[in-house]
Amino acid sequence: MSDRNAPDSAHITNFIRNIVDADLAADRFATRRWGGAPGDAALHAAGVPDPAKIRTRFPPEPNGYLHFGHAKSVCLNFGLARDYGGVCHMRFDDTNPEKEEQEYVDSIINAVKWLGFGWEAFGQPHLFYASDYFGFMYRAAEYLITSGNAYIDQQSAESMRASRGTLTERGTDSPWRNRPADESLRLFHEMRDGKHADGSMVLRAKIDMGSPNINMRDPAIYRIKHAEHHRTGDAWCVYPMYTYAHPIEDALEQITHSICTLEFEDQRPFYDWLLERLAEGGLLAQPLPRQYEFARLNLTYVVLSKRKLIQLVEEKYVDGWDDPRMPTIVGARRRGFTPEGFRLFAERIGVSKADSWIDMSVLEECMRDDLNGRAQRRIAVLNPLKLVIDNFPQGHQETCRAPNHPQKPELGQRDIPFTRELWIEAEDFVETPPKGYFRLYPGNTVRLRYGFVVKCVGADKDAAGNITAVHCEYMPDSKSGTPGSDTYKVKGNIHWVSAQHAYRCEVRLYDRLFRVPNPGKRQQEHAAAGHAPDHHSTDLDESGKLHQHEEKIEHDWLDDLNPQAKQTIVAQLEPALKHAQPEERFQFERHGYFVADHVDSRAGAPVFNRAVTLKDSWGKAGG
Ligand code: ATP
Ligand code: MG
Numbered sequence: 324m325s326d327r328n329a330p331d332s333a334h335i336t337n338f339i340r341n342i343v344d345a346d347l348a349a350d351r352f353a354t355r356r357w358g359g360a361p362g363d364a365a366l367h368a369a370g371v372p373d374p375a376k377i378r379t380r381f382p383p384e385p386n387g388y389l390h391f392g393h394a395k396s397v398c399l400n401f402g403l404a405r406d407y408g409g410v411c412h413m414r415f416d417d418t419n420p421e422k423e424e425q426e427y428v429d430s431i432i433n434a435v436k437w438l439g440f441g442w443e444a445f446g447q448p449h450l451f452y453a454s455d456y457f458g459f460m461y462r463a464a465e466y467l468i469t470s471g472n473a474y475i476d477q478q479s480a481e482s483m484r485a486s487r488g489t490l491t492e493r494g495t496d497s498p499w500r501n502r503p504a505d506e507s508l509r510l511f512h513e514m515r516d517g518k519h520a521d522g523s524m525v526l527r528a529k530i531d532m533g534s535p536n537i538n539m540r541d542p543a544i545y546r547i548k549h550a551e552h553h554r555t556g557d558a559w560c561v562y563p564m565y566t567y568a569h570p571i572e573d574a575l576e577q578i579t580h581s582i583c584t585l586e587f588e589d590q591r592p593f594y595d596w597l598l599e600r601l602a603e604g605g606l607l608a609q610p611l612p613r614q615y616e617f618a619r620l621n622l623t624y625v626v627l628s629k630r631k632l633i634q635l636v637e638e639k640y641v642d643g644w645d646d647p648r649m650p651t652i653v654g655a656r657r658r659g660f661t662p663e664g665f666r667l668f669a670e671r672i673g674v675s676k677a678d679s680w681i682d683m684s685v686l687e688e689c690m691r692d693d694l695n696g697r698a699q700r701r702i703a704v705l706n707p708l709k710l711v712i713d714n715f716p717q718g719h720q721e722t723c724r725a726p727n728h729p730q731k732p733e734l735g736q737r738d739i740p741f742t743r744e745l746w747i748e749a750e751d752f753v754e755t756p757p758k759g760y761f762r763l764y765p766g767n768t769v770r771l772r773y774g775f776v777v778k779c780v781g782a783d784k785d786a787a788g789n790i791t792a793v794h795c796e797y798m799p800d801s802k803s804g805t806p807g808s809d810t811y812k813v814k815g816n817i818h819w820v821s822a823q824h825a826y827r828c829e830v831r832l833y834d835r836l837f838r839v840p841n842p843g844k845r846q847q848e849h850a851a852a853g854h855a856p857d858h859h860s861t862d863l864d865e866s867g868k869l870h871q872h873e874e875k876i877e878h879d880w881l882d883d884l885n886p887q888a889k890q891t892i893v894a895q896l897e898p899a900l901k902h903a904q905p906e907e908r909f910q911f912e913r914h915g916y917f918v919a920d921h922v923d924s925r926a927g928a929p930v931f932n933r934a935v936t937l938k939d940s941w942g943k944a945g946g
Contacts, residue, residue, distance in 0.1 A: 337674040339399070339615060343377060343407055343580060351610065352377070352579055361451055361575040363459060367608040374445045377409035377579045381435065382416040382453075382572070385427035385553075387629035388644045388651045389434040391665075391686070392620040398669030399617070400582060401440035410444040412576055414451045418568040420552035420559075430644070434652035439662045453572045454554045459606075460563045460571055461515065464526055464545055466604050468507045473544065474500055475510040477524045486532075487540055494532035494540040514547050517560045521547050528567075530596060538593050542566060570594045573612040574601070581612045584619040585678060591616070617674045623840035624683040625650040626880065640884060641836075645922065647932050648836045648888045658833060659908050659918030659934030664693040683835060687935045694908060694916040694934065699727040699734060702772075702818050702897040703911035703931075705830060708749040709792040709822065710763075712777060715743040720821075724804060725773040739897055741774045744822040746895040751817045752782065752793045761814035763793060769815030772912070776801035776811040818912055825895040829930040830917070832890040843880025896931075903929045913937070 346352065358370035379400040383393060404411035413435060417423050432450075435441075442449040467473035476483065476499045488494030511526055513519060526545035534540055544567035549560045563571075570593075573581045581594075591614050598611045620627065626635075627650060635641050635649070644651055647658035655665070668689040672681050702725070721741040727734040752763040763769055763779045770776050777795035785791050801811050896911075903909070905921035915936040919929035 335670060335673075338676060339403065339580070339582060339617065339674055342615060343403065346579070347376065347407070355577060355579075355610065356608065357577060359447075361456070361572075361577075363575065363606055364602075364608040367577060373577060375404075375408070375410040377404065377407050378412065378577055379404050379409065379580050379582060380412040380414045380573065380576060380578050382412075382414040382569070383431050384416045384419065385424065385431060386419070386422040387427060387633060388430050388653055390627050390629070390632060390652070391622055391625070391650045391655070392627040393434075394438060394652060394665045395620040395669055395672070396582070396584075397435055397438050397440060398666055399674055401435075401438075402666075402669070403580070403582075404444075405440075409579075410449055411440070411442065412449045412451055412578070413442040414453060414572060414576070416565075416569065416572070417452055417454045417552075417554060418457075418563055418565065420548060420550040420562060423553050425553060430653060437652060437656060437662055438665055451572075451576060452554060453568060454552060456568075456572060456575055457555060457559055457563070459575060460568060461561070463571060463601050463606055464511065464563075464567075465508065466606060467528065467544075467600060468511060468526070469504050470600070470604060471504060471529065472600050473507065473526055473528050474502055474504075475507040475514075475524050476500075476527045476541075476543075480522060483525075483543075487537060488532070490537070494537075496532050497527070497541070500529065500532075500541070511545070514545070514561050515559070517549070519547055521549055523547065528593070528597070530593075536589060536592055538566070538589050539596070542593060566590055566593060567597065570597050570612070570614075571601070571607075573614075574598050574607045577608065578612040579610075581614045583614060583616055585616045585676070586619075587614070588616045590614075616676070618676060618678045620672070621678065621680045622650065622683060622686065623680055624835040624837050624842075626837075626842055631880065634881075640881065647831070647833045647920075650836065656906075657918070657920060657922060657932060659694075659916055659932055660690050661693050661908070664690040667693060680840075682840070684939050687939060690935050691916065691937070694910065698908045698910045698916055700725070700729065700912055701900055701909045702739065702820055703830070703900070703914060703917070704746040704748055704818065704820055704825075704895040705832075705892060705911075705914060706749045707746040707895045708752060708790065710745045710747045710752075710777075710819065711792055711794050712743050712745070712797045713780065713794050714796045717743060719743065721774075721802065723773045723802070737899055739773065739899075740821045740824045741771075742821040742823050745771070745819040746822050746825055747771075747793070747817055747819045749790070751815075752779070752790065754782065754790075762817055763795070763815070767815065768811070768813050769817055770801075770803070770811070770813050771819050772816050773803050774819065775799070775803075776808075776813055820895050820897045822895070824898045826898055826901040828894055828896050828900070828928075830892050830894040830896075831920075831930070831932045832892060833933050834888045834890075835885055836888050837880075837883045838885040839883045842883040843878060845878075894931075900929070900931075901927060903931075905929070908934065910937075 355373040356367045356370045357373035358366035381397055381400045401411040476497045478497055486495040525543040527541045528544050530539045532540045544564050545561050548562050551557055594614050601607045641649055645653035645657050647654055668686050722738045723741050724736045725739055726736050756764040765779050768778045775797040777797045779795050781794045782790050783792040801808050903919040905919055905924050908918045911917050916934040917931040920932050923930050
């Protein structure tokens, strides 16, 4: 709404924003009315001038969980509405009775809210279900039949496919193409009444079998499907095809800018044809919505197709949709990623018309940039080795103070106990230091961060020669923050936790789901690789063909899974972390950003997931 807070992305420009700017400047929507709910021309005519300057929509099919690609679309559509005094409709595109479930509806609602968006505007919610429009879609189909723009075809699926033609050859007319409208209407009614079997006939738009655009060669618009729908039950046994349903959904909802991914570009002529026919018949309000296409998000080191994500879950390559390795919103949330990080990502990658690949490091860097500003710092020893301070009195305890955030003194400090036995990282001790190693080795002096300066005096080993403990002596007058403590000049500064006080805890170190940028592709193709369009899963019946094509150039993408993507360790954490709240995020100093897992944590016993390391070390030695 126009009176909302100043948009945080008012500075962004992209080709879609340019289109919106031009439309508003030309007052293209001056006559738009809003009937208070989605509906036909009559409803909107009886309404008020539309209070929304623009209307966009986010229209997922509830057949899976939202992934990072959807996040791009969510940020784009809801962001536009927010910035232009409009409203973005949350619409479930649930016109396909199969594969759709309430579980997915709920998870999508939660994911969009989690990303920071909502659909309350002008005092009303804008959450819609395409299945609520089945009645209108049916009526619109009847109109197309009676106006000579649609017919019932009784060819088999194979002959329909064969007569569609190719890119270089025109299609051939169906023998049923010129049957009388009243005959088509009667058959259409019989279809609805359940008198015919699945696949025995379809309703087709009557456009042009010679069109260079195959999508205009009399596309099927209604089919018979004796299937239970998750919302309408068995009220219908005919269902609209996606390409027919989607434009109508947009028009009933008075969408101004219908933004979709590039693979729908070839559908735009049909989108316009259909809406123009229905507007001519007085069924739809003007001005009609317009479709604009943008490049989908292609992200390296993951897969972003529902089909593949479903396979990962069903075949148990991951622990579920919310596995922190998954590129789903629920997975990202458990991973410790933030909504702000996603919105920053959407801004940084922008919106364009050219397909390209975004490297995973861009997303990771957005998460770091967001978390760095607000995650409190804590100490965690991930690979613990005992350190004994030989000259520190048994049973004695000192209290050290550590800042919660180095750049934000207002976040305060916390106490950490220092005792004779500590845990340090095993990597922070070596017997024989390589060049440039400033941490512990016999004879060397380091500062135990926020604590004392210690000098290494030796180490214990077991029979196999493994280091079991490191011995040091401390300088009692070197405590951080006390007068004179800075007279000690040391090059090494290592972290530690008191062994007696440490919170021993499970920590999961997550990494990228795949080992290679383009799972399943020969890796040198990476730079040039385009996205094999993942067709909308509903009903474009080229699906089989597309997937076969993918398989030809691919080896098995599952072979590229990263076996190191999840490592579970037992770590020693500073005692304050025992009280971390579910979903509280921290920087573990020197290690990265971690979150208290809200699924597996118990009160007073959180477990932690690594969101991202401190630096982008992927692919580099020791990464
Ligand atoms: P998938 O291609 O993964 O199967 P989908 O397109 O079938 O996803 P929908 O539920 O139809 O999933 O998608 C809802 C919206 O999200 C659509 O408007 C679609 O354009 C958009 N979307 C899906 N994937 C991406 C992506 N990778 N990048 C940007 N937008 C996307
Ligand atoms: Mg799709």
